[in-house]
Amino acid sequence: MPLSRMWAVVKADAYGHGLQNALRAFESADGLALVEIDRAVALREMGWTKPILLMEGMFDRSDWAAVRDYRLETVVHNDEQVAILAEAGEAAIPVHLKVNSGMNRLGFSPARVRDIFHTLKAMPVVSKVSLLTHFANADNPAAVLTPARQMQRFLDCTAGLDAEISLSNSAALLLATQQLHCDWIRPGVMLYGGVPGNGAPQRYQLKPAMTLRSALIAVQDLQPGDSVGYGSLFCAHAPMRIGVVACGYADGYPRHAPTGTPILVDGVRTQLLGRVSMDMLSVDLTPVPGARIGSSVTLWGDGLPIDEVATAAGTIGYELMCAVAPRVRREVRGS
Numbered sequence: 146m147p148l149s150r151m152w153a154v155v156k157a158d159a160y161g162h163g164l165q166n167a168l169r170a171f172e173s174a175d176g177l178a179l180v181e182i183d184r185a186v187a188l189r190e191m192g193w194t195k196p197i198l199l200m201e202g203m204f205d206r207s208d209w210a211a212v213r214d215y216r217l218e219t220v221v222h223n224d225e226q227v228a229i230l231a232e233a234g235e236a237a238i239p240v241h242l243k244v245n246s247g248m249n250r251l252g253f254s255p256a257r258v259r260d261i262f263h264t265l266k267a268m269p270v271v272s273k274v275s276l277l278t279h280f281a282n283a284d285n286p287a288a289v290l291t292p293a294r295q296m297q298r299f300l301d302c303t304a305g306l307d308a309e310i311s312l313s314n315s316a317a318l319l320l321a322t323q324q325l326h327c328d329w330i331r332p333g334v335m336l337y338g339g340v341p342g343n344g345a346p347q348r349y350q351l352k353p354a355m356t357l358r359s360a361l362i363a364v365q366d367l368q369p370g371d372s373v374g375y376g377s378l379f380c381a382h383a384p385m386r387i388g389v390v391a392c393g394y395a396d397g398y399p400r401h402a403p404t405g406t407p408i409l410v411d412g413v414r415t416q417l418l419g420r421v422s423m424d425m426l427s428v429d430l431t432p433v434p435g436a437r438i439g440s441s442v443t444l445w446g447d448g449l450p451i452d453e454v455a456t457a458a459g460t461i462g463y464e465l466m467c468a469v470a471p472r473v474r475r476e477v478r479g480s
């Protein structure tokens with residue numbers, strides 16, 4: 146099977162990792178894909194000369210100028226976008242026709258795909274028409290709408306159309322039971338070391354790109370009956386030491402993470418206690434008797450997979466990555 150080319154997905158500020166970092170890390174990708182048009186322009190201004198794909202296409206007419214001037218490839222998923230292209234002036238823009246193969250989010254219904262394909266092909270502003278679709282359940286083998294079913298619909302309605310195809314997010318690449326052949330793939334979260342679904346990152350030997358770190362800024366000795374933090378959600382049953390970490394929901398740590406969510410203190414695995422507040426959270430120091438003010442704390446990343454923390458907090462690694470707040474100081478590894 147020929148190798149696929151890769152759109153490295155960098156939407157949401159490269160899943161919270163920063164576009165500048167993504168630009169360096171994904172130097173060898175064939176293209177970068179995102180949804181934010183101003184950020185696509187920023188990528189060009191930072192020097193990215195290879196293809197850029199707008200995965201939701203233009204949002205309104207005012208976006209056309211950026212597409213034309215910055216050579217952005219654009220998804221076409223609705224009639225409004227077809228109309229914008231039909232009225233557009235001189236340019237030669239590659240477009241990507243999105244097929245709704247069952248997810249019912251974006252895309253033309255299979256019955257309309259052929260027509261729209263030929264309409265786009267005939268437009269002077271369009272230099273090339275590619276095809277794409279998106280899988281809803283690559284991480285869930287029990288789903289009724291399987292990738293195989295979506296693939297069949299996609300192939301049926303595009304049979305005979307001469308076009309490159311892009312498929313497969315991280316879940317489809319890592320977890321799908323059948324090989325989904327195509328010209329281009331579109332991985333996102335796995336490039337940052339995250340695993341879709343409830344998969345184990347170790348299984349794929351993915352390394353976390355992001356580690357969220359802080360330190361202990363206080364230590365408290367509790368007696369039986371003493372409680373911790375707002376709402377006094379955690380109550381000590383025996384004498385114990387707890388640490389207070391300078392990280393809270395205003396840093397992007399999930400407020401709904403419950404007691405028991407894993408955290409590393411000085412590299413030792415322990416747990417969150419009580420309610421996360423805006424600037425602080427508390428940890429159990431029982432397994433780390435040597436911990437003191439200044440001890441390092443890992444909220445996720447090296448030694449603690451983000452997906453494990455996310456699962457404990459009832460969310461997914463994606464949301465945690467994207468939510469790291471601007472006030473968190475960024476350090477780039479190896480620089």
Ligand SMILES: *Cc1c(COP(=O)(O)O)cnc(C)c1O
Nearest residue numbers: 154200279314315331332333334
């Ligand atoms: C976000 C996105 C991807 C990447 O998804 P991951 O699950 O992060 O791999 C691929 N394609 C489209 C259309 C997307 O919106």
